[in-house]
Each structure stands twice: as structure tokens, then as C-alpha cells.
Amino acid sequence: MKNHLLEIDSVQKTFDNKNILSDVYLKCETKDIIGLLGRNGSGKSTLLKIIFGITYADFKFVRIDGNVKAKTKDLLDEISYLSQDNSIPNVFSVKKAIQLSVPKERILEFCADEIIVTMLEKKVSHLSGGELRYLEIKIILNNSSKFVLLDEPYNGLSPLMVEKVNELVFENSKTKGIIISDHNYENVIKVSNKLVLLKEGKAHHLLCKEELVDKGYLKEGML
């Protein structure tokens, strides 16, 4: 299987004359699980939305395998994005949501999952917050895109569900590059193989998790 490379370069973003991102560079290859960390308001969601193309940047370059992708529509087949909000319409049954999102030949395998099995007869509107998050994550990781951006995937998940999500992320990283942003830093550190800290508009590419303390994101003893 061919490996792919996503590069985001020179990202500049201001909101109301305030610099949110300045000259951010990020690189994600197939098999990367990049943990994107940063304090509240540091610009993590903004950066993910800019990469996906749903928030305009004042300036940016997005390249996939060396080819510049100037238009959002050029990225639709290449990058998937899990937003902080529910993305599956509430009117659907779980089965319908799966049928509409998962290729036919993969539905059986998709539904064999011990957590998915328990929700198959339900409506999306009747799922708990954690069940819905799991379904969304599994659907997004199952599509054919080369890169996946996960914004706060652990939100509302119990510890066992977090473990299941980490298994999904790990399994899918064999064929995709994944960027994961969440305040559950312990799990981000656990699942990722690279760490990037957003601080004062800059992306810091960390060599080890201890730099999270050195750079003031965590306090001594929190690791």
C-alpha cells in the first residue's frame, strides 16, 4: 500500500485583528497519529477546520503528496473530519446511517463490532452521547480518505469506550494519517506517535511528552 503525505504550511489566521495562528506548519504521513494539544482557545479546532477547508485562512498552503490543493473540493475525497458537534442526522435509524455511510461490502464487518451490535435496532436520536460519538468515529475512520482529523473524539466517552476508540484509531492508522485533538491529554499521548503543541499561534513539534511540561501546557507531576 502506498503511503501518503499531507502538509499544511504557512497557515495564518486572525479573528477580530487577533492573531490565532501564525506561520503554522504541520506534516502528517500514513501511519502517523499526531496528537494536537493546546490550551483552550489556542486554535486547535480552527487549524483542523482550515485543513479540512471549512474555515478560511488568511493564508495557507495544503499539499497532498506534493500537489498543492487550493480548493476545498479537491480535499473532499482525501481528508475526513470529525467535528465537535454531532454530524449524523437525528432522523435516521442507526442501520440507515450505516447503510448511507459504509460501502456495501464492508457493512457486515462494520456491524460485527460489539458496541455497534448493541445499537443496531435504535434510532440515532435514541443513542447516548457516548454511543453516538463512537458510531461517528467508526464511520469516519471507515471511509476511504487518506487522512482523518478528529476534534475532541473522547468527549463524553467512558474509559472502556475510550479504549475502543483508541483501538479503532490504532487499527486505521495502518492505512491512514490521523490527527487527533482532545483535552484528554493522557489518551492523546497514549494513542499518538507524534505530539504537536499549539501555543501562542505557533505549532511546536515535540520530541518527547516531557516538553508538554517544559512548555507550560502541563504542570509537573501531571504526566
Ligand SMILES: Nc1ncnc2c1ncn2[C@@H]1O[C@H](COP(=O)(O)OP(=O)(O)OP(=O)(O)O)[C@@H](O)[C@H]1O
Ligand atoms: N468564528 C469565530 N469568530 C471569532 N473568533 C473565533 C471564531 N472561532 C474561534 N474564534 C477564536 O479563536 C480562538 C481559537 O479558537 P479554537 O476554537 O480554534 O480554539 P481551541 O484550541 O479549539 O479551543 P478549545 O480547546 O477551547 O476548544 C479563540 O480565542 C476563539 O474565541
